[in-house]
Amino acid sequence: MASFKLAIRIMITFSLCFPILQAEGATSSPEKVNLTVYYESLGKPCAEFIIRNLGEVFNGDLIDIVNLQLVPWANASINSTNNSISCQNGPDECKLNSLESCVLNLWDDVNKNYALIYCFEFLVIEGRLEKWESCFSELDLPQQPVLKCYNQGKGTQLGRKxxxxxxxxxxxxxxxxxxxxxxxxxxxxxxxxxTFVCKAYKGPTLPAACHKLESS
Known part of the structure; x- marks a missing residue:
């Protein structure tokens, strides 16, 4: 178990740091493929997809052809009487949805956003959601801006959207x-x-991840 946790920590750090080095010299391209993920933060299938599958977008330079958008609150509902939001998995899910909404709207950096949400969702899978604050120190990211956004209710406002x-x-x-x-x-x-991203891409140069699919 300890080695598995270490591997996960290395993967988070890799997702946070390495693609940034690639992105610094990259320019936005009209041929990029939009990849949008609608999810709920405490749903097990969603958490498993984020931590076990979605990381592939950062492998083989696939991120160079992708506009990744994460959309939490996907199974929540708005009370038309008082405009409050209810989440399928209860108040804890609303809280995590709010925190993840703040993360997604504070930093215009898909690498940071994914790494932090990955860490949150990994704790969900492990049943240790109460340790979510540890993700900031583990990834060396500032906690205060996210807490300020959350405490001001901006995460819930984004939730309605x-x-x-x-x-x-x-x-x-x-x-x-x-x-x-x-x-x-x-x-x-x-x-x-x-597979779907590679088929949808119409740009001039396929990334390594797409070439790997073709060869297999």
Whole structure:
């Protein structure tokens, strides 16, 4: 178990640091593929997808052709009477949804966002969600901006936006995680999102991850 935890920690650090070195010299491209993940923070299938599958987007320079968007609150509902939000898995999920919303909107850096959310969701899988604050020190990221956003209720405000966005999907979201490539659902084959991304990419140079798929 200890070695597994060490591997996870190395993977988080790699996701945070290495792609940033690649991204510094990269320019945005109109050929990039939109990869959107609608999820709930305490849903086990969502957490498993984030920590076991989604990390592939940072392998083989796939991130160079992807615009990754994470959308929490996907299974929450808004009370039309008082505008409050309820989450399928209770108040703890609303809290984590709020924290992750703040993370996603504080830093314009997909590497930092993914690494921190990965850490949160790993704790969900382990049943240690109460240790979420440890992720900041483990990843050497500032905690105060996220707490300020959360305490001011901005995460919940963002939640209303995300709930409405999810409700307006066509076709409607049927299960979570609901993964879309260029606004098209890939259904229950979401674990194989790399295949769909590579097929959708129309740019001049395929990344190594796509070449690997072709060779296999």
């Amino acid at each position: 995300y709930v409405n966005e999810t409700a307006n999907l066509k076709p409607l979201c049927k299960f979570l995680p609901w993964v879309m490539v260029n606004n098209q659902s890939i259904g229950k084959d979401y674990a194989n999102f790399t």
